[in-house]
Amino acid sequence: MSEKKKIYKPSPISGFPEWTPDVRLVEQQWLDHIRAVFESYGYCNIETPAIEALEVIAAKGEDVDKEIYVLERLQADEDDKKEARLALHFDQTVPLARYVAQHFNDLIFPFKRYQMQKVWRGERPQAGRFREFYQCDIDVINVDNLPLHFDAEMPAIIWQILSSLPGMEDEKIQIRISNRKILLGWLEHLGVENQIDVIRIVDKVEKLDSNKILHLLEETGITRDTAEEILKVGQTKVTRKEDVLKIAPQMQGTGSLMQEGIEELAFVMDQLSHLPEGAVVADLSIVRGLDYYTGTVYETVFVDDPGYGSICSGGRYDDLASNYINKKLPGVGISIGFSRLFARILQKQQLPTGKHSPADIMVVMPNEEQRGVATETANILRGKGLNVELAHGGKLKKQLATAEKKGIPYIWFPPFEDGLPHEVKDMSSGEQTEADPAQWTPKKES
Amino acid sequence: MSEKKKIYKPSPISGFPEWTPDVRLVEQQWLDHIRAVFESYGYCNIETPAIEALEVIAAKGEDVDKEIYVLERLQADEDDKKEARLALHFDQTVPLARYVAQHFNDLIFPFKRYQMQKVWRGERPQAGRFREFYQCDIDVINVDNLPLHFDAEMPAIIWQILSSLPGMEDEKIQIRISNRKILLGWLEHLGVENQIDVIRIVDKVEKLDSNKILHLLEETGITRDTAEEILKVGQTKVTRKEDVLKIAPQMQGTGSLMQEGIEELAFVMDQLSHLPEGAVVADLSIVRGLDYYTGTVYETVFVDDPGYGSICSGGRYDDLASNYINKKLPGVGISIGFSRLFARILQKQQLPTGKHSPADIMVVMPNEEQRGVATETANILRGKGLNVELAHGGKLKKQLATAEKKGIPYIWFPPFEDGLPHEVKDMSSGEQTEADPAQWTPKKES
Numbered sequence: 001m002s003e004k005k006k007i008y009k010p011s012p013i014s015g016f017p018e019w020t021p022d023v024r025l026v027e028q029q030w031l032d033h034i035r036a037v038f039e040s041y042g043y044c045n046i047e048t049p050a051i052e053a054l055e056v057i058a059a060k061g062e063d064v065d066k067e068i069y070v071l072e073r074l075q076a077d078e079d080d081k082k083e084a085r086l087a088l089h090f091d092q093t094v095p096l097a098r099y100v101a102q103h104f105n106d107l108i109f110p111f112k113r114y115q116m117q118k119v120w121r122g123e124r125p126q127a128g129r130f131r132e133f134y135q136c137d138i139d140v141i142n143v144d145n146l147p148l149h150f151d152a153e154m155p156a157i158i159w160q161i162l163s164s165l166p167g168m169e170d171e172k173i174q175i176r177i178s179n180r181k182i183l184l185g186w187l188e189h190l191g192v193e194n195q196i197d198v199i200r201i202v203d204k205v206e207k208l209d210s211n212k213i214l215h216l217l218e219e220t221g222i223t224r225d226t227a228e229e230i231l232k233v234g235q236t237k238v239t240r241k242e243d244v245l246k247i248a249p250q251m252q253g254t255g256s257l258m259q260e261g262i263e264e265l266a267f268v269m270d271q272l273s274h275l276p277e278g279a280v281v282a283d284l285s286i287v288r289g290l291d292y293y294t295g296t297v298y299e300t301v302f303v304d305d306p307g308y309g310s311i312c313s314g315g316r317y318d319d320l321a322s323n324y325i326n327k328k329l330p331g332v333g334i335s336i337g338f339s340r341l342f343a344r345i346l347q348k349q350q351l352p353t354g355k356h357s358p359a360d361i362m363v364v365m366p367n368e369e370q371r372g373v374a375t376e377t378a379n380i381l382r383g384k385g386l387n388v389e390l391a392h393g394g395k396l397k398k399q400l401a402t403a404e405k406k407g408i409p410y411i412w413f414p415p416f417e418d419g420l421p422h423e424v425k426d427m428s429s430g431e432q433t434e435a436d437p438a439q440w441t442p443k444k445e446s
Numbered sequence: 447m448s449e450k451k452k453i454y455k456p457s458p459i460s461g462f463p464e465w466t467p468d469v470r471l472v473e474q475q476w477l478d479h480i481r482a483v484f485e486s487y488g489y490c491n492i493e494t495p496a497i498e499a500l501e502v503i504a505a506k507g508e509d510v511d512k513e514i515y516v517l518e519r520l521q522a523d524e525d526d527k528k529e530a531r532l533a534l535h536f537d538q539t540v541p542l543a544r545y546v547a548q549h550f551n552d553l554i555f556p557f558k559r560y561q562m563q564k565v566w567r568g569e570r571p572q573a574g575r576f577r578e579f580y581q582c583d584i585d586v587i588n589v590d591n592l593p594l595h596f597d598a599e600m601p602a603i604i605w606q607i608l609s610s611l612p613g614m615e616d617e618k619i620q621i622r623i624s625n626r627k628i629l630l631g632w633l634e635h636l637g638v639e640n641q642i643d644v645i646r647i648v649d650k651v652e653k654l655d656s657n658k659i660l661h662l663l664e665e666t667g668i669t670r671d672t673a674e675e676i677l678k679v680g681q682t683k684v685t686r687k688e689d690v691l692k693i694a695p696q697m698q699g700t701g702s703l704m705q706e707g708i709e710e711l712a713f714v715m716d717q718l719s720h721l722p723e724g725a726v727v728a729d730l731s732i733v734r735g736l737d738y739y740t741g742t743v744y745e746t747v748f749v750d751d752p753g754y755g756s757i758c759s760g761g762r763y764d765d766l767a768s769n770y771i772n773k774k775l776p777g778v779g780i781s782i783g784f785s786r787l788f789a790r791i792l793q794k795q796q797l798p799t800g801k802h803s804p805a806d807i808m809v810v811m812p813n814e815e816q817r818g819v820a821t822e823t824a825n826i827l828r829g830k831g832l833n834v835e836l837a838h839g840g841k842l843k844k845q846l847a848t849a850e851k852k853g854i855p856y857i858w859f860p861p862f863e864d865g866l867p868h869e870v871k872d873m874s875s876g877e878q879t880e881a882d883p884a885q886w887t888p889k890k891e892s
Contacts, residue, residue, distance in 0.1 A: 006769075007768075007769065007770060007771065007772060008501065008502065008769055008770055009547075009770065009771075010499070010502055010544045010547055010548045010770050011548070012548070013495070013497070013498075013499060013530065013532070016495035016497055017495075018493070018494055018495055018545070019492075019493070020549055020552045020553070021490040021491070021492055021553070021559065024490070024491055024492055024493060025490065025491070027493075028491060039804040039805075039833050040828045040831075040832070040833050040834065041828075041833075041834070041835065041836075042803055042804065042805035042808070042833055042834060042835025042836070042854075043804070044467040044470070044471065044802055044803050044804060045467070045470055045471070045474060045804075046465075046467055046470055047464070047465070047470060047473075048464055049459070049462035049463075049464055049578050050496065050564065050566075050578060051459070051462055051566070051577075051578060052459075053456070053459060054520075055454065056454065056456055058520065065520055065521070066519065066520060066521040067519065067520075068519070068520040069517040069518070069519060069520075069532075070517070070518055070519075070520050071515040071516070071517060071534070071568075072515070072516055072518065073512065073513065073514070073515060073516075073568035074500075074504065074511055074512060074513075074514040074515075074516050074533070074568075075511070075512035079570070083571070084459065086459070086515075087520070088517070098456045099464070101455075101456055102456045102457070102458070103466055106466045107466070107467070108802050108848065108851050108852055110838045112803075112835070113467070118496060120496075120497070122517075122519035122520075124525070125529070131497075132495050132496060132497060142838070147838060147839045149817060149839070150838075153836070271821075322453075323452075323453065323454055324453060324454055324455065324456050325453065325455075326453060356490055356554050357488055357490050357558075358485040358488065358489070358490060358491075359485075359488035362488070371595060375717075382486045382487075385486075386486070387485050387486050387487075387488055388486065388487070388488060389487065389488025389558070390487075390488070390599070392556045392588070392593060392596075393593045393595070402554065405554050406554055408488075
């Protein structure tokens, strides 16, 4: 090019992932799969604006506050100051609470909703940390009280999703379930005062060795004996309802908080007994958010790589939206950290490769005179629900090369002249056969 | 509730629409429909981050700059200043240009992509103006040159989408096509110097009466005769290729810019002759963006309400990404203003009402003892690809009322006790029949 023009060479911004079309195609498959399973359980979708009033989302005073992105118009003026300050949402739970409060009279309870949107967090630039990422959340909210069987529906849904993600069928996952009442009740029974510190230590039972855990527990001011009892509870992992009920048998029948937690956990495990062995495990080291959850809690790990961290977490809460409405709204929910989950398949390089197009068929033509019949053929095939790309033109050889590069599985040859048959070529077998566009269907993938 | 708690009553923020689940269900259907048609033509999807470097998107110095939302972390510190300033994208074209430049070596050309994301513009709060809205874009980009038949593919795709939107089948739409070379060539031929002002006036031919247009044209300094010739061209509306070729016959065969535009427009109209009468019209008052488009231009209106404005616009450009890469990348694209389009069905109150759930069936149970068989039944039905909600529990009457409120079309009654049959009730007919969950299928909607 002869003219001289200033070129700004763009480069990726840390934390904002972006995929080439072949990778995006798989990401779409995953999102479609998740949506289909959510809907198969009758959950409705909502979408909230990416932007909320800062006052709504920053009400918590928690750590996340410093990661909130606030917005300002590039050329802000006096009028802007009269409006509420706006910010990007950092999760879908706060917006859900605001949504339920705002639309309370228009919702049908139990309100079963799923939500799959991007959220933003202004974290430090760091490899593997996303600042824009997808969450796929599912929650059930009810007024005043919510039946416990919903606590079992969450892991059933998640298991179905994660055990059949395209390209990840070989990856073993496990959902770990606990009930916060058990540990809290136990600490109460033991007379432990510094419960929050102790809970934080129990959260590390999987990561640190036992002596280290005992040492940390003693540092909080409790005796070695008590520390050992706590460690024993924290190390409990069982899969059958009967074994859940055997946790701390000396507590049975006391009507205590711990007993309540054990019975709830046993009920949830019982409801999930139809899942394959190892799919779910009752694991009392699971603690999750300190203030928010009040009963069942979930984490989900890759069995062969628990250090990757939880890819799907959640739990039961007593009170979703009391910041925004004077109603008691208990709920249970779980959130798939979609972008971290998707990063896994990229990390393992298991991505089904090569498809740069959703097309099933490319219709080609030896020269532009055939464009009319080629267009007609493409439209017939589309009418049958197939995705059909019409070749851009140019030499036939180049058209075929483009189809192959894009990974399009069939090439369609309309007749060169009237009276000749159509032909279609299966790119995987190389076989080329006569075909009628009105009748033809692709082979089912095995 | 006895405790006293500060409640922040949330209210909608102007320009950030949010729907209840019944409306969102229709919005999803529309988005799914659009995606399906885009893919049926073999276009691949890309998604770019909502956030770009401000330097990338604000490079233009155009009016839109003042509407850009820039971001800042709530608790920004010195480190933040070392990073690029970030902003929300205001369209999908600038991000596409940046994307194509950045991933140039990994893309397959002609690059046919669709993109359906939200964009943000910090407009003044005003009824009917969105500050967060969906755009559904489709573009084809090639290196050095791009065949003209793609200019005809755009309206064919858009026609298929807009003529079969669920709930909008009765709304007549029309795609209006012109070619900027015609008017520019004509003005050149007439020796008009103040072309930009004249083009802005021609853009109003549909809205103002002829005398007003002539008056405005004369005000730019041209003679009454020239004004009348320009008006005549601007008022040209024809539907057949032959009539396009008759525009300004005195210009035929001159090889001029105008002649080129007429031939291109005639070719595009000819390629679209299979569409129903009135679907597309060659309308020389269509002008669009002054600097960007170089050939074919499109607008789309509701025939019964052209004042609603264009719901889908675009055109051909010579040079997508020369700000970011030293390549000539011509393209043609069109963008559905999805949120404005969707606002139409809400405005007309044509929304298919009542469905608050994607469920085909609700499985109910007279009491909790049936939960086991009800769960099993639900899983069998889901295994057949149906969406099934399991009732929350409580009194049967309340379960049925919930199903009805949600608009779920079938109620499933598992057997009360072993040996009895399953039954299913069609809520539209009221008919209740025995059924086997492994065999049953819902009636096809007519």
